[in-house]
Amino acid sequence: MIQSNFMEKLLDGVEVEWKPLGKVLVRTKGTKITAGQMKEIHKDNAPLKIFAGGKTIAFVNFEDIPEKDVNREPSIIVKSRGVIEFEYYDKPFSHKNEMWSYHSKNENINIKFVYYFLKINEEYFQNIGSRMQMPQISTPDTDKFLIPIPPLKVQEEIVRILDTFTELTAELTAELTARKKQYTYYRDKLLSFKEGEVEWKELGAIAEYSKTRIGSANLDESNYVGVDNLLQDRAGKSTSNYVPTEGNSTKFLPNDILIGNIRPYLKKIWHSNCIGGTNGDVLVIHPISEKINSKFLFQVLADDRFFDYNMQHSKGAKMPRGNKDKIMKYPIPIPSLAEQERIVSILDKFDALTSSITEGLPREIELRQKQYEYYRNMLLSFPKQEV
Structure with a gap:
């Protein structure tokens, strides 16, 4: 009801016309260039x-490609092969010639409005493309696609609202990126010790792999941790979609450290806060020395230097696995417990801002994205004309 009333007020009784995209926008071609050539002339x-396609781009000088292939109009770029999606760009550009783009010469069409409408329909085009061995769409697929044409002032108001949400999300994402860089800088600095400054021990001297088991009756989606619900880039874990119903699993305890042992470059690691179970694709590292603070050990093992070491000694090409013996030989610095606690207290503050899924910037970004999607869907729901 709220959605209906809002749109009725915005449209103010005006009927929305639907027209084929190719009839209201100008379609432009790209330039003849390969990915290899793009890499060569990139500056x-x-x-x-x-x-x-995808995220592949290059920045070049104007003289590097024919002037006729340069598009200077704010446009919607159609990524038509592989990952099928739309991108808006309002600076001079070109693209590979198997792609195409649209811009507007119609004073009653706001090109950004059309972009937003196409974005919520990406799945439709992806479904068309999935019929091919290499997912792809053709120009008639977009040219014939019907789009709503509300009054220009309505288009502009919708764009203004949605731009506000996207700008806020972009600002939060930029802030999160900056925080992650800051976190990485301080972790590297705090965990870098000069020769002779601290004692060093192999991981196997201060910790061991879990030797105990836990029955399936004691597990649920909150305390069963498989490699699939360990999150990439040190982001902790999510609720599991799978829980074993019979047999025993590897048991972990509070303050144990769980590391995904498949594709170590994904940097899946979690500091446990409960009793639970896992499988053979996840390593459970259990501290056994009174000289080590488990949170400090977690920070050492969450550092890029450990994951680089793990990849260096991993086994297998397509699906590399960490070498359990080599992992236990990884050198761990052992400063005083007081110094370990000081380092942990500093890094915990960054961790709350960057890695937590319930607080800090990631949670804020997630909420803003949901809010944006709600308003986008509401603002771009127009009644179809009866045929």
């Missing part, structure tokens, strides 16, 4: 952006 900070 950092050059003014002209060239798009290829």
